[in-house]
Amino acid sequence: MQKVIGDLAQNPDYAVFLFGAKSEISALNAFSKSKDNCIIIAGKINFNQELQLISNLDLMLSMDSGNAHIAAMYGIPVITIWGVTHPFAGFLPFNQPFENALVSDREKFPKIPTSIYGNKKVEGYEEVMRTISPESIIDKIKNVLE
DSSP states (O other): OHHHHHHHHTOTTOOEEEOOOGGGHHHHHHHHTTOTTEEEOTTTSOHHHHHHHHTTOSOEEEESSHHHHHHHHTTOOEEEEESSOOGGGTTSOTTOOGGGEEEOOTTTSTTOOSOSSSOOOOTTOTTGGGGSOHHHHHHHHHHHHO
């Protein structure tokens, strides 16, 4: 994600909002360091303000998370990244095209989905997310925004 954020931040027309839990703030600070158009939201606004911000986004990039589903309910285009979970389990955000679901390599990792919620660790699957290249994420974002 650091490469994705770094690439997107090079475009001065983009404002990159970084959502996350309070426990992720230090990582988000490292990702956004020296990037004037990256704004960390985690821990800075309340839930109602977060909803207002999400409703005004041009696009949401997210793991399969609550924010992806909230953005989808507002009609915001959502690109989701799927590691050990898979949208075929029934959790693709509402009214979003499957093409916006970037899934990991199921040939290399045939047990996907390892669980419905992604909370079960399977030995040998630690690097599953690395099969989704930063370039594929960036390309998808640019295609959706065009």
